[in-house]
Amino acid sequence: QITLKESGPTxxxxxxxxxxxxxxxxxxxxxxxxxxxWIRQPPGKTLEWLALIYWDDRKFYSPSLEGRVTITKDTSKxxxxxxxxxxxxxxxxxxxxxxxxxxxxxxxxxxxxxGQGTLVTVSS
Amino acid sequence: xxRMTQSPSSLSASVGDRVTIxxxxxQGINTYLAWFQQKPGKAPKSLIYAVSTLQSGVPSRFSGSGxxxxxxxxxxxxxxxxxxxxxxxxxxxxxRTFGQGTKVEMK
Numbered sequence: 001q002i003t004l005k006e007s008g009p010t011x012x013x014x015x016x017x018x019x020x021x022x023x024x025x026x027x028x029x030x031x032x033x034x035x036x037x038w039i040r041q042p043p044g045k046t047l048e049w050l051a052l053i054y055w056d057d058r059k060f061y062s063p064s065l066e067g068r069v070t071i072t073k074d075t076s077k078x079x080x081x082x083x084x085x086x087x088x089x090x091x092x093x094x095x096x097x098x099x100x101x102x103x104x105x106x107x108x109x110x111x112x113x114x115g116q117g118t119l120v121t122v123s124s
Numbered sequence: 125x126x127r128m129t130q131s132p133s134s135l136s137a138s139v140g141d142r143v144t145i146x147x148x149x150x151q152g153i154n155t156y157l158a159w160f161q162q163k164p165g166k167a168p169k170s171l172i173y174a175v176s177t178l179q180s181g182v183p184s185r186f187s188g189s190g191x192x193x194x195x196x197x198x199x200x201x202x203x204x205x206x207x208x209x210x211x212x213x214x215x216x217x218x219x220r221t222f223g224q225g226t227k228v229e230m231k
Binding site: 037 | 125155156158160166167168169170173174177179211213215218219220221222223224225
């Protein structure tokens with residue numbers, strides 16, 4: 001079955017760079033059509049989509065964060081990494097990674113499996 | 125960006141009630157509309173995708189409908205485990221966007 005788990009620091013200081021790792025199992029980023037996305041949720045607020053990477057290394061970013069966010073994959077380790085520079089207290093949120101289902105199935109789901117999330121607090 | 129507007133932002137209901145949540149997109153999104161359920165402290169759970177297709181294992185009391193810009197999530201008979209927050213999401217174009225959420229509370 002498909003599982004994902006986020007890992008990384010729980011606290012970062014303002015201006016620092018946040019690096020989060022999504023380690024997954026049950027699928028491969030070598031498989032055509034598959035992707036992994038990152039979504040965050042500030043406490044008490046709605047979900048915000050951040051970035052998405054596909055099996056063929058195409059990457060998409062939220063325009064509001066473009067320039068601060070980089071998404072990469074390590075296919076051999078079954079990992080996707082999100083790096084976010086110049087962290088600010090407003091970036092305090094729970095960060096989720098999610099499995100992007102078959103891109104080539106137009107009638108299929110997008111984010112069908114999610115990690116448990118990791119809370120990142122930005123504070124000096 | 126496509127703006128997703130949900131209504132209501134919260135509602136109070138009783139077990140057995142029929143509950144309807146609407147989601148309006150600021151422009152047409154074809155059938156690329158998903159619904160998620162989130163309980164406190166938990167990750168969102170996929171309920172419905174492509175407007176009306178239930179994710180495997182989701183009870184049939186959940187249904188989705190709509191087209192173009194207006195979509196609806198219906199719970200035909202609310203169960204105790206359904207008290208949660210529900211989000212719609214469009215995946216027609218980038219950036220993906222979510223509605224602000226609808227919290228379903230016990231009356």
